[in-house]
Amino acid sequence: MDERRSAEATGPTVSARVGPGQGADQGPADPAGEEGGAADWIRPGTLYVCATPIGNLGDVTLRLLALLRRADRVLAEDTRRTRRLLAAYGIRKRVVSCHEHNEAMRAEQVARWLAAGQVVALLTDAGTPGVADPGARLVARVAAEGRPVVPLPGPSAALAAFSAAGIPATRILIEGFLPRDAERRRERMRGWRGWDGAVIVYEAPHRLRATLADLLALLPDAYLAVARELTKRHEEIRRGPVAQLVPVLQAEEPRGEYTLVIAPAGLPDGPRSRPSAGPQAEADPASRSAGRSDPEEPAPRPPAGEAGPQSSPSLPSPAQLADEVAAEVAAGASPSAAARTVARRHGLRRSLVYRAYLDHGAPPGPGAVDTGPVPEGASASQEKKRGRDDGPSR
Numbered sequence: 001m002d003e004r005r006s007a008e009a010t011g012p013t014v015s016a017r018v019g020p021g022q023g024a025d026q027g028p029a030d031p032a033g034e035e036g037g038a039a040d041w042i043r044p045g046t047l048y049v050c051a052t053p054i055g056n057l058g059d060v061t062l063r064l065l066a067l068l069r070r071a072d073r074v075l076a077e078d079t080r081r082t083r084r085l086l087a088a089y090g091i092r093k094r095v096v097s098c099h100e101h102n103e104a105m106r107a108e109q110v111a112r113w114l115a116a117g118q119v120v121a122l123l124t125d126a127g128t129p130g131v132a133d134p135g136a137r138l139v140a141r142v143a144a145e146g147r148p149v150v151p152l153p154g155p156s157a158a159l160a161a162f163s164a165a166g167i168p169a170t171r172i173l174i175e176g177f178l179p180r181d182a183e184r185r186r187e188r189m190r191g192w193r194g195w196d197g198a199v200i201v202y203e204a205p206h207r208l209r210a211t212l213a214d215l216l217a218l219l220p221d222a223y224l225a226v227a228r229e230l231t232k233r234h235e236e237i238r239r240g241p242v243a244q245l246v247p248v249l250q251a252e253e254p255r256g257e258y259t260l261v262i263a264p265a266g267l268p269d270g271p272r273s274r275p276s277a278g279p280q281a282e283a284d285p286a287s288r289s290a291g292r293s294d295p296e297e298p299a300p301r302p303p304a305g306e307a308g309p310q311s312s313p314s315l316p317s318p319a320q321l322a323d324e325v326a327a328e329v330a331a332g333a334s335p336s337a338a339a340r341t342v343a344r345r346h347g348l349r350r351s352l353v354y355r356a357y358l359d360h361g362a363p364p365g366p367g368a369v370d371t372g373p374v375p376e377g378a379s380a381s382q383e384k385k386r387g388r389d390d391g392p393s394r
Helices: 061-071 079-088 103-115 135-142 157-163 182-190 205-217 244-249 285-289 318-330 335-344 351-361 382-385
Strands: 047-050 074-075 093-095 122-123 149-152 173-178 196-204 221-226 236-241 258-263
Touching: 047 135, 061 103, 061 149, 074 079, 074 103, 074 221, 079 093, 079 196, 103 135, 103 157, 122 182, 135 149, 157 173, 157 221, 182 205, 196 205, 205 236, 205 244, 221 244, 236 244, 318 351, 335 351
Parallel strands: 047 122, 047 149, 074 093, 074 122, 173 196
Antiparallel strands: 196 258, 221 236, 221 258
């Protein structure tokens, strides 16, 4: 998170030809620090700690590409994923594994490589090494021997999620992955009660519901932002008070990987009235024109000034949603159409409303089954037909 740069690592600076809006110290004239095809900021005998894309390969930095082309050794948490990154940019290098199980052993080899004047790049699967990822022990060993260690900053799921969370905190606690043991996880959360900043947590889909349930039980007054599949096609970010947002999330099947940003003390101006009930509006029309169609996207919200979900002080409970769907069904609508009507009324996902109807209001018999969302517990083939994405992202 330290944005300071080593003068040794950044190369020559531009002190003349300063254009409008530019300072005297603008770093290398070439964005990648390359002159004549050679990156002259790269030093022999140096370990470079490199941030890599967390999902979208377009987020790679020019400096990282320059380094990878010059490096003598590339250390990777997963050699297969790093080779895919290299191949995407036409780079061929020897890739050596360096993960939590062999990091200490690999440090011995890296020390010898650096002593021989080699350039070594350290990468993890996604994001920044040492931030909920391997790398810290290797860096400590190299630094202890007096060898230079230079960071190449770039993507970070923690900072990306925080930047879009809307939590005005000046203090950030990056917890990474919480303990698997339930009691140890809850004890960690209890320790956040006196924290007046933001807490950032990574979570896997199969553990998300347990973590959210603990948040609701221990920190119901906290504010929460949940980022899923950051930088990928199905990225979405939800925000809202824990007491309101968690029930919405618990009604859905977790997909992909999550980054949670929590303000244990709530927001300075008090909790906001309602959580974000669906994925944020997508600013990339190309994804839609390319044929993307998602029947579970939230209903459009009414224009400002008209009655709609933004004028509602809070979300209706699942039982209230079920009652509204039942009323529409009694008036002659099919359960699927009724769920869609109620979802549009409140700006919610149809699947969430339909699930509430099945759990609280659907009568037994064939009338309760139609072409609505696939119920929880459906077969993998049924889920696959829905086009749900469960790819890794962090």
